[in-house]
Amino acid sequence: MAILVVGSVAFDGIETPSGKVERVLGGAATHFALAASYFTDVRVIAVVGEDFTAENEAVFTRRGIDTRGIEHTEGKSFFWAGSYLKNLNEAQTLRTDLNVFQSFSPKIPAEYQDSEFLFLANIDPVLQADVRAKMPNVKLVCGDTMNYWINDHAENLAKVLKGLDGLLINDGEAKLLAHDANLVRAADKILSMGPKSLVVKHGEFGATAFFSDRSFAGKNGKVFLPFRAPALPLSEVVDPTGAGDSFAGGFFGYIASQKDLTPATFKKAMFYGGVMGSFAVERFGTERLQQLDPKELEERFALFRELSHLE
């Protein structure tokens, strides 16, 4: 079943201890869509400028991703430059040029209206809310956000959070959003803001899911336990950019590919999130996610199981 994702399609300049790229295809929606494309149909809502080439678009279409919702407009595409030289776990932003994203007003193609799954990638919560309102019949909505929106656009973000089935953010964002340094208490507070479930990504230490008693898992009056998925120990992280979006793509892509969202589905989705994140960081930009063999994917899933399961 199809996922509609709204978010940034951009160009990134990245430096890490493994090297440097001046300008590669990036953006949250790009990483998400590529990762999710290994599981289900994906449709993208975004805006790009005149510098977005046919070759850039082919990165999507070669993976069967529907790009009819990518609006082409005058000007330059969103550009971000960051450095991981000081800290591989957190980018130091060197430059952010919103460019065509500054005046973006999402339009949903008629062909996208039957999408059953909606992912609101990290963009202005006003745009997230706009797309959410234009897709009233979706079955499941998950989303992401970041420090900037948490700090300076709290009211707009609060409206988006109320309607989410799942929020996927990292440790720092969760603690900032909840004003609490304890992960479990932070999760409780965030779940009280609206999301039915919360997935907190811990980078090299995997991810933890928390569930509200309003979530699918609380149906029988049973409090559903948190669930922890591992990350793969890697001897080299070439480029962490987009790892979180790739996690979200694997996670939500797997969920969309399954008939029902059961606790077992959610748990496996957490593992597939880790799997896609682990591939993403092996190369700069989206290189690794463009060329995965489904067999590699299943092998890595088996590896995640073996390194975390007692038998």
Added chain:
Amino acid sequence: MAILVVGSVAFDGIETPSGKVERVLGGAATHFALAASYFTDVRVIAVVGEDFTAENEAVFTRRGIDTRGIEHTEGKSFFWAGSYLKNLNEAQTLRTDLNVFQSFSPKIPAEYQDSEFLFLANIDPVLQADVRAKMPNVKLVCGDTMNYWINDHAENLAKVLKGLDGLLINDGEAKLLAHDANLVRAADKILSMGPKSLVVKHGEFGATAFFSDRSFAGKNGKVFLPFRAPALPLSEVVDPTGAGDSFAGGFFGYIASQKDLTPATFKKAMFYGGVMGSFAVERFGTERLQQLDPKELEERFALFRELSHLE
């Protein structure tokens, strides 16, 4: 089968966001011994001063721990004071009085000679090596260390590392010891220093085990994968002091209670390490570890499995 542990038996003054204690029984060997006592016989080598009371000793003996190797001498016991007010993950040391530990020369009671398992808790590597030499026939030796010995006693520590079946340290210590910020590369380097296996403790994110091809798991020419065990998400960490020692006690205690050290035993031991660490931090000092019901222990083990396993 009996474990012999050598390490500090001490008094601690601790302040955390949950409260403050002026002086409670502590020390690496104390936490280790109490945690391990739920699995197997434990014997302690340490030194205490005149301030160590019969009531303090009863904390050990009530758990069936053999204290004949705890030497009583003139002067005061080792005292440590630390604060976790700024950071629950890392203590700020306020005071360290070595006292009777300054001139400690370990003596092994004859009754301890048949111990099959030896744990070298965090003390001067010269003392660790001394006890190791006095116990030539032990079946398995694991140990711990800390930044101070890594930085300022590297040569003495190197000798201890050569003889270890397992080294249990935390992330910061592993990266410091290997001079490498990447966990997998750091683990490779540490394994090349001698330990046949390495368990890196990640606090609230669990622990990862790495294995050298000289370890039991490499016997058939098969490279044994790393293994990741979860930690329990807790809404309040009352006192993190001794969590790592309690992990080691649960880990090594479980191993000593089993007939063979197989990969399956090692994995379950990692889980029991997490279980004992999770109990330890629920109260100040050793309070929680003094009063566990075996049923609670099994329930928590089941919880660890449920929050990390797909089915």
